[in-house]
Amino acid sequence: MTLPASDGRVLGVHVSGDPHGSPVFLLHGTPGSRMGPHPRAPVIHRLGVRLITMDRPGYGLSERRSGRRVADVAEDVAAVADGLGLERFAVVGRSGGAPHALACAALLEERVSKAAVLAPIAPPDAQGLNWFQGMARSNIIEYSSAAFGLPIVTRLLTAIAEQIRRDPTHLVPTIMHELPVPDQHMIADFGVRLRLATNFAEAVRRCGADGWVDDTLAFTRPWGFGPESVTAPTLVWHGEADVFSPVEHARWLGGRLPNAHLVIKQGAAHFDTIRVLPDALAWLVRKVAAPGPG
Numbered sequence: 001m002t003l004p005a006s007d008g009r010v011l012g013v014h015v016s017g018d019p020h021g022s023p024v025f026l027l028h029g030t031p032g033s034r035m036g037p038h039p040r041a042p043v044i045h046r047l048g049v050r051l052i053t054m055d056r057p058g059y060g061l062s063e064r065r066s067g068r069r070v071a072d073v074a075e076d077v078a079a080v081a082d083g084l085g086l087e088r089f090a091v092v093g094r095s096g097g098a099p100h101a102l103a104c105a106a107l108l109e110e111r112v113s114k115a116a117v118l119a120p121i122a123p124p125d126a127q128g129l130n131w132f133q134g135m136a137r138s139n140i141i142e143y144s145s146a147a148f149g150l151p152i153v154t155r156l157l158t159a160i161a162e163q164i165r166r167d168p169t170h171l172v173p174t175i176m177h178e179l180p181v182p183d184q185h186m187i188a189d190f191g192v193r194l195r196l197a198t199n200f201a202e203a204v205r206r207c208g209a210d211g212w213v214d215d216t217l218a219f220t221r222p223w224g225f226g227p228e229s230v231t232a233p234t235l236v237w238h239g240e241a242d243v244f245s246p247v248e249h250a251r252w253l254g255g256r257l258p259n260a261h262l263v264i265k266q267g268a269a270h271f272d273t274i275r276v277l278p279d280a281l282a283w284l285v286r287k288v289a290a291p292g293p294g
Contacts, residue, residue, distance in 0.1 A: 002061055003083040005076050012061025013080055017044030017051045022285035023089040025077055025104070026053045026277075030096025030219075031161075031212040033060040033202040037195040037274045039281070049281050052089075054080055056100070058211030059203045068214055071224025073100040074107035081111065090284040092116040094273045095245055096215055099123075099223060102257075105232045106225040116235040116280040118273040119242055122249040123227070124220050134246035136178040146220040153213050161209035168201035169193065179269070180241040186271035195274075227256045234260045235283055237276055237291060239268030263291055 002010045014034040021044075028036040034053040038044070044051050055062035056073065065072065081089060090113050093101030098120030105115040122129055132140050145153045163170045172187060179187065186192055203211065234257050238250035247264060254262030265272065279291035 003080050006079045009057065009063040009065060010061065011057075011063075011076055011080060012055035012059075013083075014053045015050065015084070016041045016053075017047070017049045019050060021045070021048045021050040023050045023052060023081075023084075023086045024281060024284055025080075025089055025091045025101075026051055027073070027091065027093040027097030027100045027104075028053065028056070028059075028199070029094050030215045031059065031203040031209075032096065032199055035060070035202045036094070036199040037192070037277075039278050043278060044281070047278065047281050047285065049285055051281070052080065052084065056211055056215065058207050058214050060206065060211075062211070064207060064210045064214065066214070068218055069221070069224040070099045070218045071103045071107060074104050077104050078108055078111070087111065088113055090114045090116075092118065092277070092280055092284060093120070094118045094277070095120075095270065096219070098245075099219065102227060102230055102234075103223065103225055105234065106227075106229040109231055112232050114233045114235075114284045115230065116237065116284055117253070118237045118276060118280060119239065119245040119270050120236065120250055120253055121219060121245045122252045123223050125222065126249075126252050129248060129252045131249075134243060134248065136175070136243040138175055138178060139244055142216055143220050146217050150213070150217065153216055154209065157209040157212045157216065161204040161212065164200050164204050165208075168197040171200055172196060178243060180243055182239065182241050182267060182269040183271045186269075186274065192271065192274060227253055228258060230257050231259060235263065235280060235291070236260050237263045237265070237273070237280065239265050239270060239272045241267070241269040244270045
């Protein structure tokens, strides 16, 4: 379905799970879409969750918002919540969705009950953090290109997006040599690869690299809020072997979010966020312990 943003743009939205359950917004990674990996509808229903996924501007069915900041996502999430008749909800963001989940918790604090960020990145001005240390070369190239401005980022990511349009399975093999062992094990699962391909295909189907470009620029510029302004209980989960969002980013955030529960899982990496998502959803909607480190 589509719903209008506050400025009249169209936003792509998908709702699944228990229609009477506790509402949770799942904010997708980069690149990504509302079709990103998430538990199957019966699992979400069993958890008592009404799961709302939406395309960020420039992805999937959502119209582009040029020059957007990370903070701007709060307006779109609020508009979707209003369109669905939701007053209060939780948010979870995976990878590139994590900063956007924090934005919602910071800027919609009266509406966000809890937040979870899985494999997050820290703000570009994070004091005391070596932002690129431990990061895969492909991500270093992508984020570094932002320093040269919109045309360079667009040229770099449009070439990759066009390859994904021709073959949605293209992206994973290009980064296979960078994957740590835990991610290699996750990608060996055909079902995981299929869900990722579906996600990437929808991300670039209408708007090409627009959303991806705008995410990259937004991540590497001031976010429009600080982590200290997130007062909701926040689960920060990270796999220690992650090379796409290095684990020190989570440790940095965990030390600055006022009400954080930091979980670092040994023997896990970036794509383990798919595996841990049901536990994170359960934590968001019930008074249960956060997913543990083991």
